[in-house]
Amino acid sequence: MPQITWNTTFSLKNLELDEQHKRLVAIINNLHDTITQGQGLQSIREVFSALVITIKSHFISEEQLMRQYAFPGLAHHKQEHDNLIEQIDITSKRVAAGNNELTRDVQQYVASWWLSHIENDYREFGPFLKNKGLKQF
Numbered sequence: 001m002p003q004i005t006w007n008t009t010f011s012l013k014n015l016e017l018d019e020q021h022k023r024l025v026a027i028i029n030n031l032h033d034t035i036t037q038g039q040g041l042q043s044i045r046e047v048f049s050a051l052v053i054t055i056k057s058h059f060i061s062e063e064q065l066m067r068q069y070a071f072p073g074l075a076h077h078k079q080e081h082d083n084l085i086e087q088i089d090i091t092s093k094r095v096a097a098g099n100n101e102l103t104r105d106v107q108q109y110v111a112s113w114w115l116s117h118i119e120n121d122y123r124e125f126g127p128f129l130k131n132k133g134l135k136q137f
């Protein structure tokens with residue numbers, strides 16, 4: 001999978017969430033470049049670990065927002081997040097154990113997951129936030 005290009009259809013019209021999603025796209029792309037340019041294991045590991053931190057902190061704040069406004073789709077949405085976390089935790093453990101796991105497959109998995117998540121799992125959340133009167137732009 002090539003680089004992900006930010007698309008206006010990804011927007012939830014919420015500044016904070018859009019900024020977090022853009023940061024996520026940027027770091028997924030950064031991992032893509034680091035791997036395809038053969039920048040060496042250390043750099044790839046650093047970008048991957050930054051990606052893991054970015055993902056986890058984003059999920060925490062997104063789920064907090066959903067909880068705060070009692071979003072009915074929270075359980076399903078959280079399950080999608082948990083599926084990705086399970087996979088990246090497995091990869092992190094293998095990397096920590098010295099395995100050279102950080103291949104293009106890993107980047108492609110995360111990129112595909114993200115594209116599917118943004119395209120399928122936010123259809124109700126954007127309008128929901130709007131109905132709750134959250135500031136839109």
Ligand SMILES: [Fe+2]
Binds near residue numbers: 021058062
């Ligand atoms: Fe998100």
Ligand SMILES: [Fe+2]
Binds near residue numbers: 062081117
């Ligand atoms: Fe999400």
